[in-house]
Amino acid sequence: MNTLLNGSLHGEEAVSPNAGVMPDIIPKAVDTQRGVSVRYVSVSANAWYVLRASYGREIKARDLLIGMGVYAYVVQHYEKKEVQGRKKKVLVSLLPNLVFAYMPKDKAENYVKGPTLLASLVSYYYNHFEQDEHDAEKNPPLIVSEKEMISFIRATCTNSEHLKVVDMDKCRFLSENANKMVEVIRGDYRGVKGRIARVAGQQCIVVSIANGRWNISTEYIPTPYIRVID
Numbered sequence: 001m002n003t004l005l006n007g008s009l010h011g012e013e014a015v016s017p018n019a020g021v022m023p024d025i026i027p028k029a030v031d032t033q034r035g036v037s038v039r040y041v042s043v044s045a046n047a048w049y050v051l052r053a054s055y056g057r058e059i060k061a062r063d064l065l066i067g068m069g070v071y072a073y074v075v076q077h078y079e080k081k082e083v084q085g086r087k088k089k090v091l092v093s094l095l096p097n098l099v100f101a102y103m104p105k106d107k108a109e110n111y112v113k114g115p116t117l118l119a120s121l122v123s124y125y126y127n128h129f130e131q132d133e134h135d136a137e138k139n140p141p142l143i144v145s146e147k148e149m150i151s152f153i154r155a156t157c158t159n160s161e162h163l164k165v166v167d168m169d170k171c172r173f174l175s176e177n178a179n180k181m182v183e184v185i186r187g188d189y190r191g192v193k194g195r196i197a198r199v200a201g202q203q204c205i206v207v208s209i210a211n212g213r214w215n216i217s218t219e220y221i222p223t224p225y226i227r228v229i230d
Helices: 058-067 104-114 146-156
Strands: 029-031 037-038 048-052 071-072 076-083 086-093 100-105 122-124 180-185 191-199 202-207 214-217 227-230
Touching: 029 058, 029 071, 037 058, 037 086, 048 058, 048 104, 058 071, 058 100, 071 122, 100 104, 100 214, 104 122, 146 202
Parallel strands: none
Antiparallel strands: 029 037, 048 100, 048 122, 071 100, 076 086, 180 191, 180 227, 191 202, 202 214
16 A cells, blocks of 8 residues: 655755645555555545454455545554565554544445445444543544644655554653654655654654554654754
């Protein structure tokens, strides 16, 4: 699905401090089995739903969604694994069993609860910190803001082996910017917003979504590529 290659950070032109991540630079979602592709387009009626796939079937669920014209995203990265006695880089899910899907509420309800093949694979990931507006005894499906999700995709679509899921309580945030948001203004991670931290001895950007429910650190980002957001 992720078609953006992880190229060099060097030799890039700086962008305007006001430039952000626009939907047209988010990579296409591609169903590799059927060759179907869906480009991300911002639509006011749509929302980013978090779906929980059963038994590690997030890739199958993602491909079904893409085949139905829904922009769907699974966070992946490369890991070194032993395959038939040899070390190889293998693409695996960084957040197992999770699919992020951009669609309107009626489609989400039909795909997740209706008589569809997808409904046998996924369920909503519920927001346990809020109450459903129609039923106080229930929790609503978890929705990630579009701004957060775009930055999150931009930060993770490289599939870099250096991407890591991190515990915010164990991150070493740089003291001078510990409580400040920053933005990457150059290189492959341009437009990514988060907080500067040192992870495994390297200066990275930690990107969070859903009020810190999921936090992922990028690979090394040079200081000149970062600006503090006012």
